[in-house]
Amino acid sequence: PSGNYLAAIADNKQLILFHTRPWRCLSVRTAARRCTSLAIPQAEDRVLLADxxxxxxxxxxHQPQEAGHLQLGHLSMLLAVAVSPDDRYLVTSDRDEKIRVSFLEKPHVIEAFCLGHSEFVSELFIPPNHPQLLVSGSGDGTLRLWxxxxxxxxxxxxxxxxxxxCRGSEERQVAVVRITHSLQGDYLAVLCDKKSQKIQI
Known part of the structure; x- marks a missing residue:
């Protein structure tokens, strides 16, 4: 997205939407349950909120006082949501190791599942310079490219x-918390628990 909008969720389940040019609060709406992740598509027409x-x-x-509309559901807690750069696909992940690829405009239609993690899938990232690829991070300590x-x-x-x-770590337990990229797109930065590691792609 262009950066024209910023969405934030508060502990009291309020979704707060800002316009950034100039800065002003557009709306404060209440979600049904506590939010775990959110995303704004390239079209900047909606905020997608996972709970x-x-x-x-x-x-x-564009209708900043309108209530939220249910799009899809998983059987377990959602942990991450991402939208493909062409706004065609909605990618979601949950604590039961599953990644689901649905169509953004028809979210009840499932295109694929990405299965392989052995623990909760905590983060999803689609590199802007490689929009056909997905990077996922998990509590199993792995990054996977799909x-x-x-x-x-x-x-x-x-x-x-x-x-x-990981030298000196007896348990060697690593959970991916966040994935982002450099402006040039050559590197991913991965935040794991309280440590970080930069990996060239």
Whole structure:
């Protein structure tokens, strides 16, 4: 997105939407349950909000007082949501190791599942310079690269194998918290628990 909008969720389940040019608060709306992740598509027409009950709600940006509309549901808590750069696909992940690829405009239609993680899938990232790829992070300590519309795993990186990062760690338990990228798009930065590691792609 262009950065014209910023969405934030408060502990009291309020979704707060800002316009950034100039800065002003557009709306404060209440979500049904506590939010776990959110995303704004390239069209900047809605905020997609994932909650702890496993549902995705869509909140209109252009109708800032309109209530959210249920889009889809998982059987377990949703942890991450991402939208493909062409606004065609909605990608969601949950604490039961599953990644689901649905169509944004028809979210009840599932295109693929990306299966391979052995713990909760905590983060999803679609690199802007590689929009056909998905990077996922998990409580199993791995980063996985996917051809996500086909549900095909292309590569797996076990972060616990990185040295000297994990040296001296007896349990070697690593959970991915956040994934982002450099402006040039050549690097991913991965936040794991209380440590970080930069990996070239």
């Amino acid at each position: 702890k009950s496993g549902d995705i709600y869509s909140f209109s940006i 051809d996500f519309t086909r549900g095909k795993e292309l590569h797996c990186c076990d972060l616990r194998s990185l040295e000297p990062w």
